[in-house]
Amino acid sequence: MKLTLDMYQTLGIAVLMLYLGGWMRKHIRFLETFCIPSPVVGGLCYAILMCILHVTGVLDLSYDDTLKNVCMVIFFTSVGFQANVKVLKQGGVSFFIFLGVVVALVFAQNGVALGLAKLIGAEPALGLSTGSIPMIGGHGTAGAFGPILEDFGMKGATSLCTAAATFGLVAGSLMGGPVGQRLIRKHNLLEKTKSSDASGLAKEEMKHHREPGMYAHAAYELAIAMGIGTVISWLLSLTGMTFPVYIGAMIVAAVMRNVSELSGKGTIYMGEINELGGICLSLFLGIAMITLELWQLSSLALPLLVLLLGQLILMFFFSYFVVFNLMGRDYDAAVLCSGVCGFGMGATPNAMANMQAVTEKYGPSVKAYILVPMVGSMFADFINSLVITLFINIIH
Secondary structure (H helix, E strand, O other): OEEEEOHHHHHHHHHHHHHHHHHHHHHOHHHHHOOOOHHHHHHHHHHHHHHHHHHOOOOEEEEOOHHHHHHHHHHHHHHHOOOOHHHHHHOHHHHHHHHHHHHHHHHHHHHHHHHHHHHHOOOHHHHHOOOOOOOOOHHHHHHHHHHHHHHOOOOOHHHHHHHHHHHHHHHHHHHHHHHHHHHHHHOOHHHHHHOOHHHHHHHHHHOOOOOHHHHHHHHHHHHHHHHHHHHHHHHHHOOOOOOOOOHHHHHHHHHHHHHHHHHOOOOOOHHHHHHHHHHHHHHHHHHHHHOOOHHHHHHOOHHHHHHHHHHHHHHHHHHHHHHHHHOOOOHHHHHHHHHHHHHHHOOHHHHHHHHHHHHHHHOOOHHHHHHHHHHHHHOHHHHHHHHHHHHHHHHO
16 A cells, blocks of 8 residues: 655654654653654654565555755754854854864765775775765765766665665664763763853853743744745855755844844844744654655665674764864763764754753753754765765775
8 A cells, every 4th residue: 555645644643753752761761861862762663663564565655744844944043043152252163173073074984984895895886885975965965976876887876875874864863862971971071061161151041031922923033034044045055055955044043143132132032942943853853754764774785784884883983082072071072972973974953853862861052052053054065075076086
């Protein structure tokens, strides 16, 4: 049986899986302890069920994911509102360090991919199909560069890249929370943060009041930023560079907040905006998880599994040792590590979900919430495309 669900039915299933994931987190201590996001828990259970029904020939469902993109834009617009001048001034140096870390990760993923491919006697192109193309690049870059690898003679490269991206998305979502939690507890970072002036920005963000009557105003501010943001995104596209659809809205949101604070005119309802953004992030990730086609992973032969295992090990050691040490060995650095696991093996929204799960348990990290979407959305894909092109030319 083949059925097609419209966007409302798709959203309804995603919400049910959010409830399921939340219930499982309350009753399965492991999930709560290691900060596994509720959308990932419930969505993965649903995806496994759909995979079984697909493989047994019982049922195939297709989905209208229109609302997934809407929720994604709303969430990143809410992140844009968090970019106040105080944060940007304090995080200026950190931004460039983090950007360098991401560049190093792109090179490391492709280096490990080619090195392992040579070690097990696989084609270099097969190695690249498990490198930064599906890892940092995710499904979008997999779809773009898969055909290019096929042009160089690797049959089925697009399918392999897509399957590897699916593996990375799931693995990154499951690994980020435990990594962040482990670093926080091992280094007693909560106590150090409480006694440090560095927590001032986080405390300032926590002061935002939330009033039921103000959620409408917060929604209107999000809508204004998104509407004007479409114009900004269009202007940016005229440069010939590719930007995510939400980048314009993030820029407008940041301008709206800082103009309001510096001029003292107007009120930005940050508490309510943060709440609405968190809701939309959960909905986005819920829809993304239930629409996963896990049967794609059935095409992973032993050499490909070895290559992907190598990427998983690299991601753990890179985030745990490199990212944590270079980003300051503090609470913000630990939250960043959980985020890097998300977008280093999947996508920026997965990174934000990982960090949301950690910060809900241990407290906010304004710095991490600014750095990850800025670098992940504005620079990571561009840098990744250049490095991938370099490696493709090296192997050919």
